[in-house]
Amino acid sequence: xxxxxxxxxxxxxxxxxxxxxxxxxxxxxxxxxxxxxxxxxxxxxxxxxxxxxxxxxxxxxxxxxxxxxxxxxxxxxxxxxxxxxxxxxxxxxxxxxxxxxxxxxxxxxxxxxxxxxxxxxxxxxxxxxxxxxxxxxxxxxxxxxxxxxxxxxxxxxxxxxxxxxxxxxxxxxxxxxxxxxxxxxxxxxxxxxxxxxxxxxxxxxxxxxxxxxxxxxxxxxxxxxxxxxxxxxxxxxxxxxxxxxxxxxxxxxxxxxxxxxxxxxxxxxxxxxxxxxxxxxxxxxxxxxxxxxxxxxxxxxxxxxxxxxxxxxxxxxxxxxxxxxx
Ligand code: COA
Numbered sequence: 001x002x003x004x005x006x007x008x009x010x011x012x013x014x015x016x017x018x019x020x021x022x023x024x025x026x027x028x029x030x031x032x033x034x035x036x037x038x039x040x041x042x043x044x045x046x047x048x049x050x051x052x053x054x055x056x057x058x059x060x061x062x063x064x065x066x067x068x069x070x071x072x073x074x075x076x077x078x079x080x081x082x083x084x085x086x087x088x089x090x091x092x093x094x095x096x097x098x099x100x101x102x103x104x105x106x107x108x109x110x111x112x113x114x115x116x117x118x119x120x121x122x123x124x125x126x127x128x129x130x131x132x133x134x135x136x137x138x139x140x141x142x143x144x145x146x147x148x149x150x151x152x153x154x155x156x157x158x159x160x161x162x163x164x165x166x167x168x169x170x171x172x173x174x175x176x177x178x179x180x181x182x183x184x185x186x187x188x189x190x191x192x193x194x195x196x197x198x199x200x201x202x203x204x205x206x207x208x209x210x211x212x213x214x215x216x217x218x219x220x221x222x223x224x225x226x227x228x229x230x231x232x233x234x235x236x237x238x239x240x241x242x243x244x245x246x247x248x249x250x251x252x253x254x255x256x257x258x259x260x261x262x263x264x265x266x267x268x269x270x271x272x273x274x275x276x277x278x279x280x281x282x283x284x285x286x287x288x289x290x291x292x293x294x295x296x297x298x299x300x301x302x303x304x305x306x307x308x309x310x311x312x313x314x315x316x317x318x319x320x321x322x323x324x325x326x
Pocket of ligand 1: 031035154155156158216219249308309
């Protein structure tokens with residue numbers, strides 16, 4: 001029997017500035033009513049011009065380390081997931097977060113798994129712990145999605161927001177990560193991507209592009225199948241789940257999965273209304289909100305799922321190993 005890994009803490013950082021649907025009405029041809037009806041989103045938070053993904057991630061990371069009752073020097077690997085990293089390919093955002101925490105000589109690297117970033121982070125972190133390679137792995141989903149957004153493209157910019165979430169994964173002491181499933185299908189890579197922006201005048205040279213309704217259909221199908229499969233594989237019936245904490249992309253996608261599993265609203269964490277889609281940060285931000293509200297407690301059995309550009313998707317089943325919020 002291998003050593004199991006456990007999620008020992010959760011934390012988030014949300015930038016102050018709010019961009020509401022009403023604000024977007026002034027920028028593009030859209031309406032609060034249209035956005036809410038199609039997505040459930042009312043507003044999202046946007047980082048300052050001089051704030052980078054690493055700055056958001058560092059704030060969440062510091063809190064996650066504190067909540068795990070550790071010091072930064074106890075961390076021996078940092079892995080960041082971001083579709084909006086500080087730099088294009090290098091240096092990694094993880095190296096910058098490590099440096100911000102005062103850490104040198106530490107394993108630090110980024111992964112690219114779009115909006116499924118946090119599930120992929122869990123897969124990597126639990127492998128590092130269960131193999132015995134590392135003792136305390138800090139995982140961070142950090143997103144300044146506004147830096148890769150074309151605010152003239154109404155089909156995409158209404159969906160996304162900025163934020164960060166972080167967690168510490170260590171050896172289990174009674175509340176293990178039971179299973180993580182990750183998957184991909186690159187045949188869909190053209191449907192959701194970050195590519196060169198159309199206009200050279202646009203502030204970012206890169207912009208997210210998406211065929212929204214095609215993404216929607218595949219996302220619902222993949223996510224519904226994935227959660228059913230991970231529960232069946234682990235012989236856990238949906239009524240045993242204390243909290244379902246899905247990636248917060250779109251209220252209608254979440255509701256479709258929620259209905260398939262017959263989860264009541266009190267079992268489902270929803271933050272998409274306030275934050276929009278914060279990609280790799282969305283699950284840890286939602287988990288953190290449930291934690292700070294006292295809805296997520298030590299020992300709770302939680303189900304996570306996520307879907308993103310690639311396509312990539314996945315799910316996780318775990319007992320929450322953090323101490324209760326005080
Ligand atoms: N405001 C008003 N109208 C808009 C609009 C906006 N922000 N964005 C698109 N429209 C218009 C379109 O131009 C189109 O108009 P037309 O019929 O005159 O051509 C109409 O609304 C319908 O567009 P469509 O793209 O078919 O809408 P939709 O019902 O599929 O909703 C999304 C669009 C993006 C909300 C929806 O497809 C979605 O949520 N997809 C999943 C996206 C997602 O979650 N991606 C991330 C996965 S991690």
